[in-house]
Amino acid sequence: MSSQPRFAPKHLAIMDAARTLFLRNGYGGTSMDEIAALAAVSKQTVYKNFADKERLFIEIITADIAQAEAQTQANVHALATSDDIATDLRDFARRHIAIVLQPHLMQMRRVIIAVADRFPDLAAIWYASGPERSHTTLAGQFQELTLRGRLNTPDPLLAAQHFNWLILSIPLNQLMFSAVTFTPAELAHYADEGVRVFLAAYA
Amino acid sequence: MSSQPRFAPKHLAIMDAARTLFLRNGYGGTSMDEIAALAAVSKQTVYKNFADKERLFIEIITADIAQAEAQTQANVHALATSDDIATDLRDFARRHIAIVLQPHLMQMRRVIIAVADRFPDLAAIWYASGPERSHTTLAGQFQELTLRGRLNTPDPLLAAQHFNWLILSIPLNQLMFSAVTFTPAELAHYADEGVRVFLAAYA
DNA sequence: TTCGATGAGTACTGGACAGTCTAGTACTGT
DNA sequence: ACAGTACTAGACTGTCCAGTACTCATCGAA
Numbered sequence: 001m002s003s004q005p006r007f008a009p010k011h012l013a014i015m016d017a018a019r020t021l022f023l024r025n026g027y028g029g030t031s032m033d034e035i036a037a038l039a040a041v042s043k044q045t046v047y048k049n050f051a052d053k054e055r056l057f058i059e060i061i062t063a064d065i066a067q068a069e070a071q072t073q074a075n076v077h078a079l080a081t082s083d084d085i086a087t088d089l090r091d092f093a094r095r096h097i098a099i100v101l102q103p104h105l106m107q108m109r110r111v112i113i114a115v116a117d118r119f120p121d122l123a124a125i126w127y128a129s130g131p132e133r134s135h136t137t138l139a140g141q142f143q144e145l146t147l148r149g150r151l152n153t154p155d156p157l158l159a160a161q162h163f164n165w166l167i168l169s170i171p172l173n174q175l176m177f178s179a180v181t182f183t184p185a186e187l188a189h190y191a192d193e194g195v196r197v198f199l200a201a202y203a
Numbered sequence: 204m205s206s207q208p209r210f211a212p213k214h215l216a217i218m219d220a221a222r223t224l225f226l227r228n229g230y231g232g233t234s235m236d237e238i239a240a241l242a243a244v245s246k247q248t249v250y251k252n253f254a255d256k257e258r259l260f261i262e263i264i265t266a267d268i269a270q271a272e273a274q275t276q277a278n279v280h281a282l283a284t285s286d287d288i289a290t291d292l293r294d295f296a297r298r299h300i301a302i303v304l305q306p307h308l309m310q311m312r313r314v315i316i317a318v319a320d321r322f323p324d325l326a327a328i329w330y331a332s333g334p335e336r337s338h339t340t341l342a343g344q345f346q347e348l349t350l351r352g353r354l355n356t357p358d359p360l361l362a363a364q365h366f367n368w369l370i371l372s373i374p375l376n377q378l379m380f381s382a383v384t385f386t387p388a389e390l391a392h393y394a395d396e397g398v399r400v401f402l403a404a405y406a
Numbered sequence: 407t408t409c410g411a412t413g414a415g416t417a418c419t420g421g422a423c424a425g426t427c428t429a430g431t432a433c434t435g436t
Numbered sequence: 437a438c439a440g441t442a443c444t445a446g447a448c449t450g451t452c453c454a455g456t457a458c459t460c461a462t463c464g465a466a
Contacts (some may be wrong), residue, residue, distance in 0.1 A: 028231050042414045053454070113379055114317035117229070127380035147464060161373050162400055169368030176316055195227035197365055201403035234423060245444045255422070
């Protein structure tokens, strides 16, 4: 009756299979039979581990969001202590682009937008622990840098948002609607030019 | 046998009903029965006017895209001849935000992203006649202004993209994931600050 | 060896929905 | 009056799918 512990092998197999299919085909495009088949498990076992399809979906997406958040957060540190802002911002921007544009995260973004009506909480969690979290963390760094006279950001949160979207928007929005691929050189160019514009306004 | 002319009343009623429901509930969330009911028309009549659900969807979305495109394009003119760039860019930015963030267009954006896998052509058309079209048109204006010494945009297309996303990204991305509402004052602030950053880099 | 639990395999239920078909009604111009 | 056409109302088919029920094999512990 009770569900399996989180680390049980079947439980993990089901989560892996479900993650793969949900990200590839979306919520509506994935059936519980497919999940069971890919996990090499009977449907009964799926339902022993997860109450229903919605629960399974929510559990997977929230876990993935948390994992993505950890990645982006890890990238921000050691910015506030920078003495060569231009260089360090460029490096940060390039890493940030690489993280956010990972195919796996782009897929997740699409899937979440698609189900935002049915799972509004999930969409809110995504935004709060994705963009919003990045913005506040980055704003903290900018404030520090402003105090140290390296930047001039009267409204650090707004500056962080400008920075974030200057870097990401061009490739991100294109990727939402078509399957283009960007070369590392192109992405680096977007990063550098974004930083250039940012510094022109906030240095 | 042949389908009705585009302006026949039933044809229009069906399109209106379908537009309403598709934008409110998405493609998968809308049934042909609901469309027929809302249009106060029999299902048979729906199928006499439109081959199938996909065709109906495509026809509506492409028509709406074209209409949205007309709106955004109409807003760009008279920028190249400006002598007071700061003021005119601000005005332009405020109008641009108001157009792009219309609830109806935000809903469309969501719906298209949700079905981008099933209708890749539709998503491509949306991007091409939405953001991309704006960018190229705006780039033309910037180039003109650069020639006239009012701006300095060595890469006008990149500058246009920076401008566009500086203005739109903050509210746009938030609206994709939650149902916040922005006051006109907030939107005007985003417009003005976006223009400020843009001019710092490209004046 | 036997018992009990686990889970694979698979059939089944109930409901949604795209698209078709039929029977009959209303309106058109000839 | 008649023919052609547009339309309604609703039944019907075939498919898909979430969730349940049931059977049978396996395997570890007593």
